Amino acid sequence: MRADIRIATQAFDPEAELAAFRIALSGAGAVVSFTGLVRPASDAGAVSTLGLQHYPGVTEHAIAETLADAGERWALEAALVIHRVGDLTAHEPIVLVAAASRHRRAAFEAADFLMDYLKSRALFWKSETSAQGKLWVEPRAADYADAARWGVG
Amino acid sequence: MARLLFFGRLGDLAGAVERSIGLSQAHSVADLIGVLGQSDRLLASALGEDRIRYAINGTIVDSGTLVEDDDELAFLPPVSGG
Numbered sequence: 001m002r003a004d005i006r007i008a009t010q011a012f013d014p015e016a017e018l019a020a021f022r023i024a025l026s027g028a029g030a031v032v033s034f035t036g037l038v039r040p041a042s043d044a045g046a047v048s049t050l051g052l053q054h055y056p057g058v059t060e061h062a063i064a065e066t067l068a069d070a071g072e073r074w075a076l077e078a079a080l081v082i083h084r085v086g087d088l089t090a091h092e093p094i095v096l097v098a099a100a101s102r103h104r105r106a107a108f109e110a111a112d113f114l115m116d117y118l119k120s121r122a123l124f125w126k127s128e129t130s131a132q133g134k135l136w137v138e139p140r141a142a143d144y145a146d147a148a149r150w151g152v153g
Numbered sequence: 154m155a156r157l158l159f160f161g162r163l164g165d166l167a168g169a170v171e172r173s174i175g176l177s178q179a180h181s182v183a184d185l186i187g188v189l190g191q192s193d194r195l196l197a198s199a200l201g202e203d204r205i206r207y208a209i210n211g212t213i214v215d216s217g218t219l220v221e222d223d224d225e226l227a228f229l230p231p232v233s234g235g
Contacts, residue, residue: 036235052234053160053170055227058211083234095235115235124234125161136162137233 001071002078005063007054009086014096021080021098028077028100032107034115040090042137044130051127051134052085052094059123066117069152070099073113074106081114083124113150120147155185155220158227163205166196179219182207182226186216200228 004021014035022031038050067079080098088094095118099110118124119139126137155176159167180188183201190197199205207214208227220226 053164055158055160055208055211055229058208058227061211119233119235121232122234123160123229123232125230126233127161134165136165136230138231139233 001067001076003064003067003071004078004080004082005060005067006082007056007060008082008084011092012082012084012096014082014093017080017082017096018098021078021100025077025100027102028107029102030104030107031098031100032104032111033080033096033098034111035093036095036115038088038090038092038094042128042130044128044132044135047090047128047130049129050088050094051129052083052088053125053127054083054085055123062121062123063118066114066122070110070113074099074101074110076101076106076110079110079114081118083118083122085124116143116147116150117152119143121152155222156225158225160228161230161232163196163199163228163230166199167193176220176222179221181217181219182209182214183216185220185226204231205229 018033063081076099078100082096084094097111097114099107101107120143128135128137154173157172159170164170186197186200206229209224
């Protein structure tokens with residue numbers, strides 16, 4: 001399986017990245033992708049800045065292990081994870097996950113699995129700055145429940 | 154020097170993401186938190202919470218693991234990505 005991982009410190013173009021991912025495929029019949037965007041508001045109100053921090057080297061290594069895990073669970077030709085760090089503003093892409101397989105089911109499930117990992121277990125720390133100040137975000141109970149569906153963590 | 158990394162809200166409490174500390178001998182993670190607590194009790198209290206995980210040189214460890222002078226010790230609060 002081809003595995004592409006990138007921690008992006010600058011804005012990225014999900015459509016261009018997805019096109020490049022697709023063009024490099026050889027035998028896949030299905031590509032499923034997920035793009036996460038910065039929401040303009042949270043429970044605390046309008047969010048002016050979303051800050052994303054990671055543990056350089058260690059975060060990438062753990063994502064690579066999870067991609068390898070996905071490759072063992074499903075017959076994937078390729079998988080892609082791009083995750084932003086730094087300061088983001090509303091509507092900006094924060095994450096892109098893509099999975100390619102011969103038939104659709106594996107790609108759907110692998111993309112879902114990878115997003116559940118990124119939401120609940122990957123080494124990222126997220127802060128929201130609003131009129132109320134800066135707040136560090138933690139996964140919701142639903143994020144942990146989603147991740148538990150795969151029997152990991 | 155051991156390199157200490159404070160992620161998430163722990164970095165705000167520590168005043169910086171990174172700090173160096175000279176260790177004349179190996180300390181357990183728990184002991185090291187105690188040493189930090191001599192100058193900053195609030196930080197030490199946060200570092201010792203149940204929900205904080207510890208990593209030495211990128212590998213998750215428990216609080217009894219020894220930290221050597223050239224190690225990198227990271228304090229990892231609950232994560233949130235995506």
